[in-house]
Amino acid sequence: MPTRKKITISTLRARKREGQKISMLTCYDYATARLMDEAEIDSLLVGDTYAEVCLGHPTTLPAKLDHLVTLAEAVRRGAPRCYLVGDMPYLTFQVCPEEAIRNAGKFMADAGCDCVKVEVDRRLVRTVEAMATASIPVMAHLGLRPQSVQSLGGYKIQGKLAADALRLIEDAKMMEQAGAIALLLEAVPAEVAAVITESTELPVIGIVSGPSCDGQVVVFHDMIGYGGGHPPRSVKPYARLHDVLVDAFRTYAREVSEGMFPTTENSVAMDPQQLSQLRAALDASSGAGSSGQRRAMESVPRA
Secondary structure, three states: OOOOOOOOHHHHHHHHHHOOOEEEEEOOOHHHHHHHHHOOOOEEEEOOOHHHHOOOOOOOOOOOHHHHHHHHHHHHHHOOOOEEEEEOOOOOOOOOHHHHHHHHHHHHHHOOOOEEEEEOOHHHHHHHHHHHHOOOOEEEEEEOOHHHHHHHOOOOOOOOOHHHHHHHHHHHHHHHHHOOOEEEEEOOOHHHHHHHHHOOOOOEEEEOOOOOOOEEEEOHHHHOOOOOOOOOOOOOOOOOHHHHHHHHHHHHHHHHHOOOOOOHHHOOOOOHHHHHHHHHHHHHOOOOOOHHHHHHHHOOOOO
């Protein structure tokens, strides 16, 4: 089987031109990254959704930069061929362009990411421009922005009204002109996402934004029925690991409680000669050892 080549931004642009869709999943650890790379997922996002699905927070706001960079390092080791995106967490890019560049550099230099994702609108166009000037590849996240959920009034579709849709379309064009290398649209009406996708040369990744986007990203936990976070109502389950894992954990607890696990097949044993020497040593010391030792040794089959 031929070795898959490293996916780059040039690969994603070619996919857009050829009409071949791009697959992206969130990923937060080495072991899962290895599986996703083997499955030939195109791109992995080390998302701030980690704060929700793995740490149990109600929002993504508590995600910490250094923590996500460490996770991205692990994902990079597990999936060296995937296009790796590091998610800039809350208040790591909004304060000033200089801070955004410095923080994004950790994803790029320390974790080996291919780009960083930032939740933006037109008010941050100068930040995106500064990051692009500093050779930081930026995926501009538009539409529903979970880091702004408090000001947006909850997890709501963005761009349903004509005026709001027009503003989103204009914001997308501004991000392209500022130097963004890709766009991500979350919870945007399919019609609006189609206009944006067709009017830009940038790869456009969608989250609940219709089939016209150049690619799709789903939170890993949502698509396998693992639980946690805020899964959209429209998410398609590709597996139901919640039921599988609960059943496995319940069976394990019962077998341990009832003494069914472990058995001799699940244990390690001494070499017979070494066991005989141990028996002799115990027999010779203090009248065959303590009563507990004697009972323990009597329960071990003799070679």
